[in-house]
Amino acid sequence: MTTKRGSLSIAGAGKASGGLYERVTISGAGRVDGDVEAESVEISGAGKIIGKVKANRVSVAGACRIIGAVTAQKCDAAGAWKIGGDVQSEQFKAAGAGKVEGSVHAQEFSSAGVTKIAKNLRAQRAKFSGVLTADGDVEASEFRGHGAFRIAGLLAADQLELELGERSWAREIGGECITVRKRESLWGWLARWWGRQIELSAELIEADEIHLEATRAKIVRGKRVTLGPECRIERVEYSEFLHVDPKSVVKEQAKLGR
Amino acid sequence: MAEEELISKKEVLELTGISYGQFYRWKREGLIPESWFIRKSTFTGQETFLPKQKILERIEKIKALKDTKSLEEIAQLLSPELKDRRFERDEVLGLGWLSREVLEYYETIRKESGPFSFRELIFLAVIETLRKHELDPEELNLVISTLLSSDFAKLQAKEFAWTLALARKELPGSFALLSRKPHLSFCVLFSQECLFDPQTQLVIKLELSKIVEDVKLKLGTL
Numbered sequence: 337m338t339t340k341r342g343s344l345s346i347a348g349a350g351k352a353s354g355g356l357y358e359r360v361t362i363s364g365a366g367r368v369d370g371d372v373e374a375e376s377v378e379i380s381g382a383g384k385i386i387g388k389v390k391a392n393r394v395s396v397a398g399a400c401r402i403i404g405a406v407t408a409q410k411c412d413a414a415g416a417w418k419i420g421g422d423v424q425s426e427q428f429k430a431a432g433a434g435k436v437e438g439s440v441h442a443q444e445f446s447s448a449g450v451t452k453i454a455k456n457l458r459a460q461r462a463k464f465s466g467v468l469t470a471d472g473d474v475e476a477s478e479f480r481g482h483g484a485f486r487i488a489g490l491l492a493a494d495q496l497e498l499e500l501g502e503r504s505w506a507r508e509i510g511g512e513c514i515t516v517r518k519r520e521s522l523w524g525w526l527a528r529w530w531g532r533q534i535e536l537s538a539e540l541i542e543a544d545e546i547h548l549e550a551t552r553a554k555i556v557r558g559k560r561v562t563l564g565p566e567c568r569i570e571r572v573e574y575s576e577f578l579h580v581d582p583k584s585v586v587k588e589q590a591k592l593g594r
Numbered sequence: 595m596a597e598e599e600l601i602s603k604k605e606v607l608e609l610t611g612i613s614y615g616q617f618y619r620w621k622r623e624g625l626i627p628e629s630w631f632i633r634k635s636t637f638t639g640q641e642t643f644l645p646k647q648k649i650l651e652r653i654e655k656i657k658a659l660k661d662t663k664s665l666e667e668i669a670q671l672l673s674p675e676l677k678d679r680r681f682e683r684d685e686v687l688g689l690g691w692l693s694r695e696v697l698e699y700y701e702t703i704r705k706e707s708g709p710f711s712f713r714e715l716i717f718l719a720v721i722e723t724l725r726k727h728e729l730d731p732e733e734l735n736l737v738i739s740t741l742l743s744s745d746f747a748k749l750q751a752k753e754f755a756w757t758l759a760l761a762r763k764e765l766p767g768s769f770a771l772l773s774r775k776p777h778l779s780f781c782v783l784f785s786q787e788c789l790f791d792p793q794t795q796l797v798i799k800l801e802l803s804k805i806v807e808d809v810k811l812k813l814g815t816l
Contacts, residue, residue: 458622475622492618508642512615539639543614554639557604558614592608 341375344368346383354387371404388421405438422455439472456489467502474506482519496543498536500550502527505537514543514558518550518566535566557592600632601646610653623665625656625672627753655811671810680709681813686718691812696722703738712809717741719805720758727798733760733779737798740781754803756785762795 343359344352346366354370362368362383371387378393379385379400388404396402398415405421413419414431422438430447439455447464456472464481468474471488479493484502491506498504499519516536527534535550542557549564556569560577563569567584575592601609607617620626632643652672659668686692700718701707710718720741724734737760749756762777779797782788790796 475618477619477622492622494615494619507640510614510618512613512618 344374354385360391394425428459445476462493500534500536503532503534503537507538508540508542509538510540510542512543513545514541515547516549516551517547517564598648599646600634600643601649603642603644606644606649606653609650610657612653612657620656620665624669625665626652655807659811672807680711681715682709683707686710686715689812692718692722693725696725700738713746715809715813716802716806719809720800720802723800723805724798729760729797730779733781733797736760736779736781740783744783749802752785754806756783756802757788758783758798758800758802759788759796760798761790762797763793764795 341356341358343361344357345359345361346352346364346368348364348366350364350366352366352368354368354372357372357374360368360372360374360377362379362381362385364381365383366379366381367384367386369386371389372385373390375391376393376395377385377389377391378395379402380397382399384401384403386403388406389402390407392409394406394408394411396411396413396415396417399417400413400415401418401420403420406419406423406425408423408425410427411423411425412429412431413434415434416432417434419434419436419438422441423436424441426442427444428440428442428446430445430451431449433450435452435454437454440453440457440459442458442462443460445457445459445462447468448466450467451464451469453468453470453472455470457470457474457476459476461478462474462476462481463479464483464485466483468481468483468485469487470485473489474485474487474491476493478495479491480495480497482499482501484500484504485491485498485506486504487506489506490508490510492508492510494512496509496511496514498516500516501519501521518534535552536548537552539553540555540557541548541551541553542555544559546556546558546561547564548556548562548567550566551563552568554570555573556563556571557573559575561572561574561579563572563578563580563584563586565581565583567581567586569584569586571588571590572578572580572586573590573592578589578591580586603617607614617626621628621631626644626649630644630649632645633640634643635641655672656668659671663671683697687694687697696718700714700721717738721734721738724737729737737758740758759782760779761782762779764775764777
């Protein structure tokens with residue numbers, strides 16, 4: 337397109353309508369009504385867009401709201417943000433305390449702080465520190481993180497590496513190589529002192545290569561299974577190798593003939 | 595119609611010998627449709643089941659393709675989405691899965707020859723499959739006219755989860771002298787399930803999704 341687009345800039349308490357722009361900058365308590373398509377969209381302060389956003393770069397900082405889906409190449413969100421629809425972005429960086437009320441689809445996903453996703457997260461590479469919550473499934477080729485995650489559905493990745501810092505759970509965890517370690521921290525020590533167990537719980541954990549610590553599960557199934565300390569597993573099914581730490585409890589175990 | 599036989603995910607892995615990693619990767623890449631996963635409670639808790647025949651066939655297909663094609667390419671071949679491509683007559687014959695007879699037969703109905711749309715290739719594949727059954731020419735016409743009058747967008751919207759059935763029903767009355775009892779044939783195109791009265795004889799039952807998949811796989815070797 338060769339036509340030159342105008343830019344929109346709201347500072348303070350302004351209002352504008354959506355449309356096609358070059359750059360959109362909202363600072364203060366600005367508000368845009370309608371869908372926005374632009375090269376870049378930048379919101380800081382308590383800005384609000386009531387509509388869908390499509391841009392190359394989207395950056396949100398502060399107590400901002402986008403009431404609609406976001407499609408971008410690069411999307412950064414920090415502060416107490418909220419996106420009211422799906423996010424589709426090559427790169428999605430979330431920080432602070434944010435919420436996506438739809439699904440997230442990204443090549444690279446990273447979250448620092450507390451991020452909530454109301455549906456599914458699908459990424460090539462996903463990493464998090466802090467707390468990551470998803471009410472649907474989380475699927476990635478690589479999933480790494482430390483802190484806590486709460487996933488209502490399936491957590492699946494080829495490579496899954498987790499360092500537990502708080503109580504975490506997922507209904508099912510599956511993939512190629514799953515490693516869960518418990519991280520010793522002051523918080524963990526304090527939590528234990530309060531009588532609070534820091535552990536991962538899941539109904540089913542299934543992978544070719546499994547290393548677990550501080551995990552409670554109904555079924556763990558894999559080729560090679562290594563259970564470190566503090567695991568409580570009702571049933572382990574393995575085909576090649578099983579090691580159980582003396583500080584772990586396995587109620588039942590079976591070698592699968594494969 | 596019998597209910598689809600299910601198989602647990604665990605059994606799928608045992609039977610096919612694929613790794614856990616492969617299974618989850620294929621699911622993620624869309625090679626195994628989300629809709630096939632059925633969660634059921636068993637005495638050991640919740641377990642995941644899949645339609646047995648479909649998943650075993652699908653895994654065999656992926657295994658056969660995975661050394662020469664990327665997962666993304668396989669996903670495209672397996673997905674029922676269509677390209678707006680048109681296929682020349684020679685190109686279609688060159689693929690070797692369609693007989694000249696069927697093509698010529700279709701051309702007489704259509705009254706022109708090539709190029710064919712993907713939709714037509716699917717119809718051609720259906721006719722080719724029907725050739726193996728012994729059908730009266732009227733019955734074949736019945737099937738073709740059903741397909742031609744169907745709303746293709748509707749078929750596509752449900753990912754071709756449609757079944758094409760040809761049924762026969764004998765007509766009551768005293769025709770004892772005739773060697774073959776007169777019957778009434780009819781063609782039904784349905785999604786999900788369809789029940790016929792016990793006197794109806796099902797001559798043919800074809801799952802369109804399978805035919806679509808086959809056609810795409812064969813086109814993939816172009």
